[in-house]
Amino acid sequence: MLRFVLHRLLGMAVTLWLVSVVAFVVIQLPPGDYAEAYLTEKQQSGAVVTQEDLVQMRRFLGIDRPWHEQYLVWFSNIVFHGDFGHSFEWKRPVIDVIAERLPFTLALAFSTLGFMYAVALPIGIYSAVRQYSITDHTFAFIGYVGLATPNFLLALVLMYLGQQWYGQSVGGLFSPQFEEAPWSWAKFVDFLQHLWVPVIVLGTAGTAFLVRSMRALMLDELGKMYVVAARAAGLSPLRLLIKYPVRMALNPIVATLGWRLTFVISGAPIVGVVMSLPDTGPLFLHSLLNQDMPLAGAIVFIYCALTILGTFVSDVLLVLLDPRIKMS
DSSP states (O other), X not given: OHHHHHXXXXXXXXXXXXXXXXXXXXXHOSXXXXXXXXXXXXXXXXXXXXXXXXXXXXXXXXXXXXXHHHHHHHHHHHHHXXXXXXXXXXXXXXXXXXXXXXXXXXXXXXXXXXXXXXXXXXXXXXXXXXXXSHHHHHHXXXXXXXXXXXXXXXXXXXXXXXXXXXSSOOOSSSXXXXXXXXXXXXHHHHHHHHHHHHHHHHHHHHHHHHHHHHHHHHHHHHTSXXXXXXHHTTOOHHHXXXXXXXXXXXXXXXXXXXXXXXXXXXXXXXXXHHHTOXXXXXXXXXXXXXTOHHHHHHHHHHHHHHHHHHHHHHHHHHHHHOTXXXXX
């Protein structure tokens, strides 16, 4: 087991390095840079900007060098000093800017994952056991609607209904009186009261997909001969269901845990903008629009690290769940 974990950790490190290279190159692809965008904005406001100002600002920000030199400086500072650089726009260390919003992103991501699996697995199992029943057809219809509805559209619908029915906005993660208040039990309760809306928005499509997947996997297992033999031997239906078909059907579901985390994170920026969430989603989108390379690169790096970590956890759970799977 230790050898397996060490081997996977080494693979994670190499993958993360390759992803950092790709992310850095992709962020550099759009024409122009932050200095050009910033001085153009100043010029539009009436300020006099010369070419010399542009050259000096690029030199000051360190973006006048070739991209591979910028990458080496950026990545070496991350690895050896834990320094993600300074945000061009915020004029602050990137790690400080992200640290204010990353806890909300993690809470939202893992709450959404918990919601998806807690809802999808029981419904998928029940739909398989009661195949072609009215309940099965009802869940199937709801699942198709969930898959077909974009996250941002569902967010807009919930915000509209919240305003119409309750006379208040369901956007954000805090009530107005708690947005700038220090953390307390009342603020934490208020946070939980607001958290369920973005969790449902982000988790609806993934939940619908997992329901269909779990149902199909369960139907495949329920038709196998070992289930028929166990049923003929007199094993109780509930024990038979939990001990054999459910356990076997969970293998593909657990194996895709890292993908589910990617699905949640990739949908967070647009939903965050629509619902005014104080997480890294709107921050990431804003940094891309303003070509704030240190901030955008750091957020991509963290997103990829979370995805790779989720894949590692799913691999370990898969080994523990099914002894037939070799650790190699």
